[in-house]
Every structure is written in C-alpha cells, then in structure tokens.
Amino acid sequence: MVAALIAALLSVPATAEAAPSPVAGEITTLKNELGRLIETQRQGPAPMDDQVATGMKENTEKAESQIASEPCQAADSLLAFARAGREQVRVLRDTIDGGGWNSDQLAQLTSTRTWLDRLGRQAGALRARIFTEIKSCEGPIDVYVDPVRAQPKGDSLPDDRPLASLTDSDGTSTDFVADELVVSTSEPSVLDAIVARYDGKVLNKVEQGDTMHYQVRIETKLAQPERLSDDLKAIDPDKTQAESVAVSSTAGLELLAAAASATSEKATVGVNWVGTSDDIPNSNTPEASSGPSGFSASGYDRNSYTWQYLNEGGPQDIGVTSAWTVLDSVGKLDNKIKAAVLDRGFDITADHPASSTVTSSVPGVSPSYQFSWEPRWHGTTVTDSMAAVPGNFIGTAGTAATVVRPTGVWTTGDMFYTMAAISQALAGGNKIINMSFSAAVPWYLAWSVLPFDGYTAFVRAVNDVLLFSSAGNDGKDVDATTGFIVKWEKAWHTPCENSGVTCVGGLAKNSLNRHADSNYGHEHVDIFAPYTVLAGPDPDNPSTSTARAKHGTSYATPYTAGVAALIWAANPGQSMDTVEDVLMRNRRPSPDSKIKNKVITALSAVQDALPATIKIDAPTNGSVLSPHSPTQFRASLWTDGHPLPATITWRRNGTVIGTGLQFQSAVPAGTHAITATAVFADGASTADVVTVSSVDHVPVVKVSGPRSTTSTPTFDKSELIPFHGTSQDDLGPLPESAMKWYLDNSTTPFATGHNPTINTGAAVGNHTVTLKGCDTAGQCGQETIPIVIQADGSNKPPVARVTNPANGTLLWVNGNDTTGWYHEITLNGTVTDPEGAPVTVKWFDNGVEIADTLQPTVRLRGGCGPYNHTLVLQARDNAGIVRQDQVTVTVSLVC
Structure with missing residues (x-):
C-alpha cells in the first residue's frame, strides 16, 4: 500500500526542455546570497569551514552554468548544495547547543543558521521547478523540511493528532498524520517488531479477515530521515526519476522515513493520509464547544465528523458526514x-x-x-x-x-x-x-x-x-x-x-x-x-x-x-x-x-x-487569473460504475487546451468558458463548465520614503536623498529597471530602481517627485510626493541609512508572547555626520519610538494576514539637524 502511494509520488511527467530565465536568475541570486552569508559568518564566532564553503559555492556555480544546457546536472548540483547546507545547519545547531556564547554571538549564530536553512530550502524549491518547468530527470528523491512550501490545512485533527503535509514538484499537496503508521499484517510478530523499533503504541485496529489493520502512534525521533532517499529507491528500484519533496515539519519527515524504512524491509506499512475537501475542510466541522458525553468515541468532541450518530465507521455507521x-x-x-x-x-x-x-x-x-x-x-x-x-x-x-x-x-x-x-x-x-x-x-x-x-x-x-x-x-x-x-x-x-x-x-x-x-x-x-x-x-x-x-x-x-x-x-x-x-x-x-x-x-x-459526474475543482467559477503564469486545471470524477478508461478533455471557449484530470496551461487575457468533458469506455459522458477571467493588472506603485505625516521632507541642495519605493504586478515586484524616478514634470528620470540614494539636482524650492513603474505590456502605475530643497547650510546634515531590513521585505512570524504574534529582528543602519560630530539615533515603528541604539533587536507585531510596519531610523547631530531614512516591511502569519 505504501509502495503504491510513494510510487505515485515518483511519477512526474516530462515537461518542456527549454529553461525559463527565472530559474537561472534565481540560481544566480542563490549563489550571491551564499557569498554574503559566508562573508557574514566569517566575521562571526563560528566561520564556515573553508572547504565546505568552497564546495557549496562550486555547487551554485555549476548549477548556474549547467541550467541552460544540462538542467538535470544543475538539479544534481542544487541537491549537493542543499545537502551540504543541511549538514551545516546541523553543525551550527550543535555549536549553539554547546553553549559558551554571549547574547550577541548567540544572535549571530542563530541568524546564520536560519539564513542557511532558508538557502537550502530555496535550493530544493529550485530543483523542484527544474523538474516541472524544464525537464524530468533521473536521480534521487530528496525529501526535506520546508514549512513554507508545504503547509497542512490545520495543525491537528480534532482529537489532537498532529498533521503534516508534503508538496511534490508539481505543487500537489497531501496531508497526513505526523506521528502515525498504519501497519497491516496477519503476523503479530511483525507488528511487535515495528512497535518496539519506534517505541510505538497501538491505538486502534480494524479487522479484514485474517489481516488486521493497526493504527500505531510512533516516536518519530527514532526514525532515520537521512536514509529516506535510499529507502524510497529500494521500495521501487525500477523508477529512477528524481523528485524534490517538501515536508512541513521535522516530525513529518521522520514519519515518512519510518514508513519507508519499514516498507523497504518488506513490512506492509502505510502513512495515515488525510483527504481534503474545498467546502467541508479537512473533515472537520466544529460546532458548540461543549456538550454531553457519549456522542464521540471519547467524551465530547466539537467536530461533528466524530459524532457516532453521523459518522462512518461508528457503531451505527450511517455515514452522513x-x-x-x-x-x-x-x-x-x-x-x-x-x-x-x-x-x-x-x-x-x-x-x-x-x-x-x-x-x-x-x-x-x-x-x-x-x-x-x-x-x-x-x-x-x-x-x-x-x-x-x-x-x-x-x-x-x-x-x-x-x-x-x-x-x-x-x-x-x-x-x-x-x-x-x-x-x-x-x-x-x-x-x-x-x-x-x-x-x-x-x-x-x-x-x-x-x-x-x-x-x-x-x-x-x-x-x-x-x-x-x-x-x-x-x-x-x-x-x-x-x-x-x-x-x-x-x-x-x-x-x-x-x-x-x-x-x-x-x-x-x-x-x-x-x-x-x-x-x-x-x-x-x-x-x-x-x-x-x-x-x-x-x-x-x-x-x-x-x-x-x-x-x-x-x-x-x-x-x-x-x-x-x-x-x-x-x-x-x-x-x-x-x-x-x-x-x-x-x-x-x-x-x-x-x-x-x-x-x-x-x-x-x-x-x-450519484450519476457519473465530473466536477472542475480548479479554477473555480468566477476566478480571476493572470495571463503571466500557468493556471492549474484540476477535476474530480465520479464514475457511477461506468467502465474505465475515461477520456477527459478540457476546452477553453470550445478549443481543446488539455487532457486528463490535472494539467497546467496559461490563460490569455479575457473572459473564458472552461469545459471539462469525460467520455467513458461505454460511450457515456458527463461535463462541467466554469467561467473565468484572465486579467493583466496595472502595477501598484508606492513611494515609501521619504515621507512624513507632519511636514514636507526637506533636504539641502547638495544632499544625497534616500528614495524608497515598492511595486507589485501580476508576478510580483517589477524589475529594478522598470522603476523610474522623475522630478517635477520632467520626462527624463533622475534615478532608476526601487531604492536609489541620489542628489536630484533640483534648485532651491518646492518640488514633486514621481515614481513610475511599467510592466512589459506598457501598463504603468505611479505615485507622487512633495519635497523641499533648501540652500546648503554651514553645518551639513547627518546621513542615516537603514541597512536591515530591506525595503519591501516580507517577514514571517517567528514567535509569540502574551500580547500576540511577532517577528523578532535585529535592525541595522548606518549614521554619520560630515563634520564628525556626535550623532544620536532613534528608531520608530509606525511613528512610535522603539529604540535609541543603532542595532536594536525588536519585535514587530503580526498575525493572520499582513501587518505593515514603517520603520524610521532618525539621526540628530549636535547642531539639532535631523535626517532620517525609512523602509516599509510586512509581518505575516499563514492562518
């Protein structure tokens, strides 16, 4: 059973051979960020081993050179990079656990470990994109922890069983119980061996003639995830296609490793997969928080899927839910x-x-x-x-x-x-x-x-x-x-x-x-x-x-x-x-x-x-799509006993665009009728139709600095001014070259990019600055702010620059306390005075002072959905002249 499930995971169809430029560009970004990490770590208390650092850099350089002509070798290089990165994460964890570090050193080590872990996950995601966007490859199945790429639909089932999720290369996600195996055997000794191996506990059993199906909760830490790739290959050695599979948690990775290990040893072991559903999510329908006992298997459970007078498999087995x-x-x-x-x-x-x-x-x-x-x-x-x-x-x-x-x-x-x-x-x-x-x-x-x-x-x-x-x-x-x-x-x-x-x-x-x-x-x-x-x-x-x-x-x-x-x-x-x-x-x-x-x-x-029925699950009726990225087309089929095979054909406004229950295709701008038709072997057929629109959106462009709620930002005539802007288009931010800054009504930009620091060359007086960003279709968004240019004074103003975080950064929640969720971060900036006079600094978050040192560690509040923060670094010299730099970041929690 497990072998069939995992074999299904390994079957990834070949896609187009040409490498899209975004993958190559992101590999270059990965290489450059690795270089910054190595240099940062070199200045800290535990530098990376030179040989390891050289090897990781060589892997990114190989991937960069191989992606266009040898994408499968590029995938191998990314895997080598990711595995080396995971080993270094383990080394840093052990280094931190060894103790003896002061608070600054501990913060640096922790930050480096988090940074390195993120780069490893990025490499895994890029490897997955190679398999779906460029080419199917031979090679190992790599399974790794990435809580961003793989997210279960809930933390746990109603009886507090933890959930994990995996996402394979084509984006297909499946949830499973993170600490349970399903062991099927007619020999008690087989069950006993697995229970002993993983310090397990039998929770329940279901009879099937001579075979018993056991629900076994295990201690996942006893598994060996480093063996998972080899065990998966041993289960089905004839399938050699490479995969990059993200798992939402360490426990989930360990659970998969335990199942694969036992299966490769010829035991019949299953993963406790949890099916989804879009209008009754996760088979969990929470009702009143309290009620009488005796309706669920134990006590009162607010999830009506556990109520024995409604559910399937209970004493009455009516199966309403x-x-x-x-x-x-x-x-x-x-x-x-x-x-x-x-x-x-x-x-x-x-x-x-x-x-x-x-x-x-x-x-x-x-x-x-x-x-x-x-x-x-x-x-x-x-x-x-x-x-x-x-x-x-x-x-x-x-x-x-x-x-x-x-x-x-x-x-x-x-x-x-x-x-x-x-x-x-x-x-x-x-x-x-x-x-x-x-x-x-x-x-x-x-x-x-x-x-x-x-x-x-x-x-x-x-x-x-x-x-x-x-x-x-x-x-x-x-x-x-x-x-x-x-x-x-x-x-x-x-x-x-x-x-x-x-x-x-x-x-x-x-x-x-x-x-x-x-x-x-x-x-x-x-x-x-x-x-x-x-x-x-x-x-x-x-x-x-x-x-x-x-x-x-x-x-x-x-x-x-x-x-x-x-x-x-x-x-x-x-x-x-x-x-x-x-x-x-x-x-x-x-x-x-x-x-x-x-x-x-x-x-x-x-x-x-139920008659034979096909239902379009994605896209949903009324969906607004983007013509710039592929759309996932997916349907469910109910055969009602009609003989298979069934031929499933998809049409857009009558034109065939794909076949099968699932595929991807770009949808051009406009309104479209999407039809899925299933024709069975006996000639019976069923169809479903949805209407969607594909829209090429106008970019949203915002000037995030310099801004002020109390007065117009004022600068000396010769002063370098830090400008900041953000952009959002269908596929994310516009490229740097598409962002142009204009003074007053000029048609010639004085700067390019999201965050230029530049002297505008403006004369003394009142001026407007306009940030304009245009997409490849010629659609433009813009925003204008006022500034004032004054004559240079005898005492030049101080210079303040925010260096961390970068403008427009998305920060994920990484902690919580009694007041709620937050992202803890060490802010950083540079402050200088041309005359060399002393300068005082202050940090503000949405107008509220939060620190008076240059590198404070602060907690930026967040929660479900986006929480926006305008962070201002203010510098004041001994003459009382004030200058500031500001960035806008977002703190978010996936709920």
Missing part, C-alpha cells in the same frame, strides 16, 4: 432542496441556514407559539436535526444543512391544519415534508382518519414530494392487532400509518437496536434512524457554545428527511419514487428482530444516487 464529503467532491452541495418542518415553537437561530424561513398555516398565530404541555421550542430543535449548519462553531449539525433550505410551518397538529400546512408547504415548492407528531386513533374511530389518509395518499401520488412522520415514543407495535378469529389493528397511528407517508422509528444511542421507547411495526414503520441527537441554541437556551441532547422519534424523523435531501441533491433530476427507492434499498440489517433490515444509511444511498 462522509456523504457530505462525497457530494462536495463532485460539486453537488450547490444543489439545494427545499424541505418543510410542520411543527410548533419556531425560532430561526444562528445555527440555521441563512435561507431559513418560518410561517404559519393558522391565520393570526405566530410561528413561535407553543403549547404549554409540549417541550418548548420543539419546531426549532426538530429543524436542528435536519438543518443545523455544520462547521460554524455553533450548536450542532443537521444531516442535510449542506443542501437543504428549510421552512418551518406552524400547525396545531390536527388533521385539518396538518393538511393545510402540507398544502402551504407544497405551494412553497418544498419537496420534503416532515411531521414529528402522531396520534393513536383507536380502531373503532379509525374511519375518522380516512380524510387525512386520502389526502396524504393524493399528495404523494400527484406531487413530487416525500412525506415523513415519526412513529411515536410509546414503545409500542403500531401494527399490533386485536380481535378473536378475525384480527385487525388496535389503533391507527396517524400520520405514521397514513398512505403515502414514510414512518420513522428510533435507534438506541450508539446502537443498531431499537430505542426502548420507540414505536415499531413490521408493516408501517419503514426505517429507523438515531433517536438521540444534539440540538443547538433556542430562545430558552441562547448559548451558541453549548449543545444539548434531545431524544425521541421527533428527531429520528427529520434526520431521515435530511438523508433523503442528500440523496435528492446527488441527482436533482430524480423523481420522488426514485429517491424513496434509493433510501429504502440501501437500508441495512439490525440484530433487533423488531427492526430487521430497516437501519438507515446515508453514504451508500448517496453513492447509489
């Missing part, structure tokens, strides 16, 4: 089904869909009205069982909230107003009607139910609608008979036993057996669903953070109605008869003789209903 995921994977969650709940005590809560409505079938009676002898807000909590929104951190999760549009219709529950409510629901276009109430009419008055029975029979026969009713909570057989020689039913349980109505009984909590209080019947109770569910807020219990248990066939019924809505959403073209047939033929057996083969299932029913 898995049905959501299947529908999401083929884009069926957009198929909305209208459903009516006939009840009393309605309130639209924060846990109900935005499309929810309530009305009354009785004129002048508010939908919120409720009888004093009934449970309060019954209609509200009944609606929860079918329609409570999953994944919103509130309340509970209904079986069909992903597809249903609910309407609450107030009714007294008598036959007439129930018929009126049904009629009102039909007029509103509802395809499903839920009635969580019943009355047992004794046999001698059974004839009095015939009008209601005739009405429900008619509604069911004439309208494309399904009617559901609760069986009742008396623990009785609704089909029980009386009489002597001739037998007849003791009572008519209405509407449960009405013609055209599907009657629902209740399963005991976490069981396939009947709940003791649920009615049953071999003829008229058609299906059984969970009797105990969770409910969210109502006006008497307004807390959105608490879920409460509710019991009764009142809740089993909307649960079942919700599953019917899922089946209908799977194929909206189905008739009511087909939906009912799918629901009934997918029922499963129970050991309870009063239930027999009547246990509801959701997953198999939805899979049964």
Whole structure:
C-alpha cells in the first residue's frame, strides 16, 4: 500500500526542455546570497569551514552554468548544495547547543543558521521547478523540511493528532498524520517488531479477515530521515526519476522515513493520509464547544465528523458526514432542496441556514407559539436535526444543512391544519415534508382518519414530494392487532400509518437496536434512524457554545428527511419514487428482530444516487487569473460504475487546451468558458463548465520614503536623498529597471530602481517627485510626493541609512508572547555626520519610538494576514539637524 502511494509520488511527467530565465536568475541570486552569508559568518564566532564553503559555492556555480544546457546536472548540483547546507545547519545547531556564547554571538549564530536553512530550502524549491518547468530527470528523491512550501490545512485533527503535509514538484499537496503508521499484517510478530523499533503504541485496529489493520502512534525521533532517499529507491528500484519533496515539519519527515524504512524491509506499512475537501475542510466541522458525553468515541468532541450518530465507521455507521464529503467532491452541495418542518415553537437561530424561513398555516398565530404541555421550542430543535449548519462553531449539525433550505410551518397538529400546512408547504415548492407528531386513533374511530389518509395518499401520488412522520415514543407495535378469529389493528397511528407517508422509528444511542421507547411495526414503520441527537441554541437556551441532547422519534424523523435531501441533491433530476427507492434499498440489517433490515444509511444511498459526474475543482467559477503564469486545471470524477478508461478533455471557449484530470496551461487575457468533458469506455459522458477571467493588472506603485505625516521632507541642495519605493504586478515586484524616478514634470528620470540614494539636482524650492513603474505590456502605475530643497547650510546634515531590513521585505512570524504574534529582528543602519560630530539615533515603528541604539533587536507585531510596519531610523547631530531614512516591511502569519 505504501509502495503504491510513494510510487505515485515518483511519477512526474516530462515537461518542456527549454529553461525559463527565472530559474537561472534565481540560481544566480542563490549563489550571491551564499557569498554574503559566508562573508557574514566569517566575521562571526563560528566561520564556515573553508572547504565546505568552497564546495557549496562550486555547487551554485555549476548549477548556474549547467541550467541552460544540462538542467538535470544543475538539479544534481542544487541537491549537493542543499545537502551540504543541511549538514551545516546541523553543525551550527550543535555549536549553539554547546553553549559558551554571549547574547550577541548567540544572535549571530542563530541568524546564520536560519539564513542557511532558508538557502537550502530555496535550493530544493529550485530543483523542484527544474523538474516541472524544464525537464524530468533521473536521480534521487530528496525529501526535506520546508514549512513554507508545504503547509497542512490545520495543525491537528480534532482529537489532537498532529498533521503534516508534503508538496511534490508539481505543487500537489497531501496531508497526513505526523506521528502515525498504519501497519497491516496477519503476523503479530511483525507488528511487535515495528512497535518496539519506534517505541510505538497501538491505538486502534480494524479487522479484514485474517489481516488486521493497526493504527500505531510512533516516536518519530527514532526514525532515520537521512536514509529516506535510499529507502524510497529500494521500495521501487525500477523508477529512477528524481523528485524534490517538501515536508512541513521535522516530525513529518521522520514519519515518512519510518514508513519507508519499514516498507523497504518488506513490512506492509502505510502513512495515515488525510483527504481534503474545498467546502467541508479537512473533515472537520466544529460546532458548540461543549456538550454531553457519549456522542464521540471519547467524551465530547466539537467536530461533528466524530459524532457516532453521523459518522462512518461508528457503531451505527450511517455515514452522513462522509456523504457530505462525497457530494462536495463532485460539486453537488450547490444543489439545494427545499424541505418543510410542520411543527410548533419556531425560532430561526444562528445555527440555521441563512435561507431559513418560518410561517404559519393558522391565520393570526405566530410561528413561535407553543403549547404549554409540549417541550418548548420543539419546531426549532426538530429543524436542528435536519438543518443545523455544520462547521460554524455553533450548536450542532443537521444531516442535510449542506443542501437543504428549510421552512418551518406552524400547525396545531390536527388533521385539518396538518393538511393545510402540507398544502402551504407544497405551494412553497418544498419537496420534503416532515411531521414529528402522531396520534393513536383507536380502531373503532379509525374511519375518522380516512380524510387525512386520502389526502396524504393524493399528495404523494400527484406531487413530487416525500412525506415523513415519526412513529411515536410509546414503545409500542403500531401494527399490533386485536380481535378473536378475525384480527385487525388496535389503533391507527396517524400520520405514521397514513398512505403515502414514510414512518420513522428510533435507534438506541450508539446502537443498531431499537430505542426502548420507540414505536415499531413490521408493516408501517419503514426505517429507523438515531433517536438521540444534539440540538443547538433556542430562545430558552441562547448559548451558541453549548449543545444539548434531545431524544425521541421527533428527531429520528427529520434526520431521515435530511438523508433523503442528500440523496435528492446527488441527482436533482430524480423523481420522488426514485429517491424513496434509493433510501429504502440501501437500508441495512439490525440484530433487533423488531427492526430487521430497516437501519438507515446515508453514504451508500448517496453513492447509489450519484450519476457519473465530473466536477472542475480548479479554477473555480468566477476566478480571476493572470495571463503571466500557468493556471492549474484540476477535476474530480465520479464514475457511477461506468467502465474505465475515461477520456477527459478540457476546452477553453470550445478549443481543446488539455487532457486528463490535472494539467497546467496559461490563460490569455479575457473572459473564458472552461469545459471539462469525460467520455467513458461505454460511450457515456458527463461535463462541467466554469467561467473565468484572465486579467493583466496595472502595477501598484508606492513611494515609501521619504515621507512624513507632519511636514514636507526637506533636504539641502547638495544632499544625497534616500528614495524608497515598492511595486507589485501580476508576478510580483517589477524589475529594478522598470522603476523610474522623475522630478517635477520632467520626462527624463533622475534615478532608476526601487531604492536609489541620489542628489536630484533640483534648485532651491518646492518640488514633486514621481515614481513610475511599467510592466512589459506598457501598463504603468505611479505615485507622487512633495519635497523641499533648501540652500546648503554651514553645518551639513547627518546621513542615516537603514541597512536591515530591506525595503519591501516580507517577514514571517517567528514567535509569540502574551500580547500576540511577532517577528523578532535585529535592525541595522548606518549614521554619520560630515563634520564628525556626535550623532544620536532613534528608531520608530509606525511613528512610535522603539529604540535609541543603532542595532536594536525588536519585535514587530503580526498575525493572520499582513501587518505593515514603517520603520524610521532618525539621526540628530549636535547642531539639532535631523535626517532620517525609512523602509516599509510586512509581518505575516499563514492562518
């Protein structure tokens, strides 16, 4: 199993042979940055070994010279560089751990280690780009830690199991549990050996005949990641294609190493991969933060994917949550089904869909009205069982909230107003009607139910609608008979036993057996669903953070109605008869003789209903693309039993642009209809279409310095002025040569680049400076600022320059404290005075003074999304003349 998974990772198709210039340019940048690092480290407490430094430089120089004509050798040189860099990171780590350093030395060593680690990751990413943008190559599979290139969709699963992610050369990412192996064996000794080797613990097991599948948590530090490349090659020696795989964490790398090592030794070992999903992310739908125990495997878990009355694999194994995921994977969650709940005590809560409505079938009676002898807000909590929104951190999760549009219709529950409510629901276009109430009419008055029975029979026969009713909570057989020689039913349980109505009984909590209080019947109770569910807020219990248990066939019924809505959403073209047939033929057996083969299932029913379907996953409908970079085209395919192979063809405005479930292609500027069509071996076909636009954006150009919020920046006539600007275009910043600075209305620039320091040559007086940046398509962005030029004074002003960080730098969060996230950095600058007089310095962050030394270590606040910081280095000479330099940086955290 693992061998197949890893073999899939190794299959990277060949791409174009010509080397794009950006790769060559970035290799040169890597080489130059290595040179700066070596010189910086040489001046510190632990210089790099000369032989190592020479070897690393030679690797970058080789890659630089090889990339155009020998890209595979360039990839090998980058790998040699990366591996040497990782070894030096280890050396520096050991050096730091050895101790004996003062604070400045420790800061320098730590900074160098971080710098070197980043260069190694850049080399790995460049190697990956060679394989996708230039050429497939023979060579080793290199797996390394890069938390930027590989990012799991969450830190952990709901039960606190850590997640890791890997990203291969073509950008395909997959999440997995970072400390678990799946060991499959029929021999206990094989399991025992792996458990002992990695100090493991068996968490769970699944039986498959003679084979057992074990979930094993391991101590990943006992793995040997340095062997991973060789172990991967040993698993499948016939596949020699090179790969560059980024893993999000050290633990994830170690986990992969453990799995590959065990697999290469002929044990059957798996990685615990975690599937994704775009509208139900990570199979994790957080609901209320607190609730009663017993609904998840242990305690209360706010993730409804763990709730045993909803999930797949639990004691009831109904698979509602898995049905959501299947529908999401083929884009069926957009198929909305209208459903009516006939009840009393309605309130639209924060846990109900935005499309929810309530009305009354009785004129002048508010939908919120409720009888004093009934449970309060019954209609509200009944609606929860079918329609409570999953994944919103509130309340509970209904079986069909992903597809249903609910309407609450107030009714007294008598036959007439129930018929009126049904009629009102039909007029509103509802395809499903839920009635969580019943009355047992004794046999001698059974004839009095015939009008209601005739009405429900008619509604069911004439309208494309399904009617559901609760069986009742008396623990009785609704089909029980009386009489002597001739037998007849003791009572008519209405509407449960009405013609055209599907009657629902209740399963005991976490069981396939009947709940003791649920009615049953071999003829008229058609299906059984969970009797105990969770409910969210109502006006008497307004807390959105608490879920409460509710019991009764009142809740089993909307649960079942919700599953019917899922089946209908799977194929909206189905008739009511087909939906009912799918629901009934997918029922499963129970050991309870009063239930027999009547246990509801959701997953198999939805899979049964789904037609052959292709869904375009990327790009999404309405996406705005860039014509400057390739777009990822990706689709999901549901075969519905049609024979493979399937030919998948992609068209843009009718023109073929690619084949297969995944490929990349540039999209020219304009609006385009993207169609994916799958044709199966038996001739059946299915298609999906999205509309996208490709836009060549005008560059955004900003002057970040010199600026002032209090006065116009003023400079002496002969003074060198530090100018700073930023630019952003479709592919990132504009090149230096595209950034030009103009004085007043001149058409001739006085400077080029993002950060020139120059004398403008301007006369004394007021002036404007304009920064203009243009892309290759001739689209330009610009910004203008004022400056003042004054005559030179007898005392020349001091000179201040910020040298670290560079203007426009993106800094990732690297720590947090009680006040939040931050990036800790040592600022640096130069300050001089032409007369040699003493100069005082101050640093400001967004106008707030943060330091008064030249090289302070500061914490720049950040968090989810970008946090912008304007950093100003101010110098004041002994004559009181002030000059400053400023840069703008961004601190960000990936959330």
